[in-house]
Amino acid sequence: MMSAMSDGEEDTQETDLFNIPWDDVLVPYIGPTLSVKDCFNLRCVSRSGKSLGESILKKVHKLVLSSTLSQNQGTIQVLRKNCKDIRILTVIPEDEEQDVPSKISAENFIILTSGLKRLQHVNLAHCVNLSPRAVHHIFVNSKYMTFLDLTRCCWLTDGALQTLMVHQRHLRDVNLRCCCQISTKCLIKLVALCSNLEQLNLQQLSSVDDSVLAAILHHCNNLNSLNLVMCQEVSPSAIERFLLMKPSVSVKQFGCRSLMCLDPTLYTLMRHNEGGGYMQMPMGLRFF
Template structure:
């Protein structure tokens, strides 16, 4: 009995091909017409697609992925071969995507995520270090999506923090939020997080140098489901605000210290600005 004589739908597809890498599938697809048909069936039913850290990817090979129409989890992080011309058609035909990671994809634009915003029901969105991300894209996301639970916008930069506050107001069920290195994040944004995302579990605001003890105090007072807080290199955050958080057994990525820094913003000013 040859491999191709084994039941395709009951054995080969779920038990064998599911364990192969994408490279293995492409190699197997080149063996014969029957194997090509088998791999095409596999790609058509594929629900998880991960292509990571690729500078180049033959256009002809990527076109084979047009067979994928049922992707739910997509990870193209650090894929600098991607362009709008490649990505937009692919996303347009995969309307079941719930989790997407396009972090560090430098050669696409905000236009490429329009199909995701308009047609998918996203729960996880990771766009770390996507310098092309615009406030308009964030506002469109807030307008058309409703189910996001995890967002990573680390090291993205915006003209103001207004679009981020709109985001927090809309997605109040966010459990994991990473805003590491976003220069616009300060106490005003942290206050909005505490006010609208009270059920958040994991918050990363490391390298956000505008955040002070006042902002961390908002988190301590409002976010009672918090499990971890990242504030490394937040130079205006001291142990004065972190101590109450540590007492609740929340994981903090900084060792305890006795440093106390002045509070730079008044609570009344920030609250008035949010309203």
């Protein structure tokens, strides 16, 4: 008897939950607290749970996709069907600390992003299985992208980057670390066309030389952070000139060729992490 009552109480509670107004209460207030995994678990509860989970997914603006979820094509299809207004897309690597790449395939990425046109923040760091074709849609159709992280995306070619720079004029933060196929000429075009850049990471690009630094100096007036770590083709004189012309830019330059040939008395201005003021630091001590 008690067991029957308990079952009845559970049924009543479930009914009460789904009777709460979805559009006014559950979706706007409960939805933002649920992860993508939570929504998929909710879909498995009942037909009502499936409908509620998909209603919540339709309102999602930020999608953080783990490697586990990104490998399942059924999951990708559900996300494609429901998540059509994504503004922030992050694909999490298998193990970011160990540089273990994400396993999302080019095919699944194309399916996921084929209907997305409002992406503003895209993090594809360590997505080594993608291709220029896979990112073509978001490069062309997401007109207001401001953040793009392509760390260790060695598949990125000059052609793909040229497509990006033609269609994306609002980029402010770009990370091309270890994108080894990008040429010097293409980098010069990038900084010329995307002149609103505020942060630019060119770490470990052998194509970065004095001409690229000169183009950055000429075009990127809003720049406040530049990563040149291990860019060994940049000369000390080019770095010195850049720092003198743009003293407010924080430049990471450990590993640049003949770095210590620079005048040890040269000081650069760096934005203080606290308070928005400035502090002076000897350049010879700025190892990152």
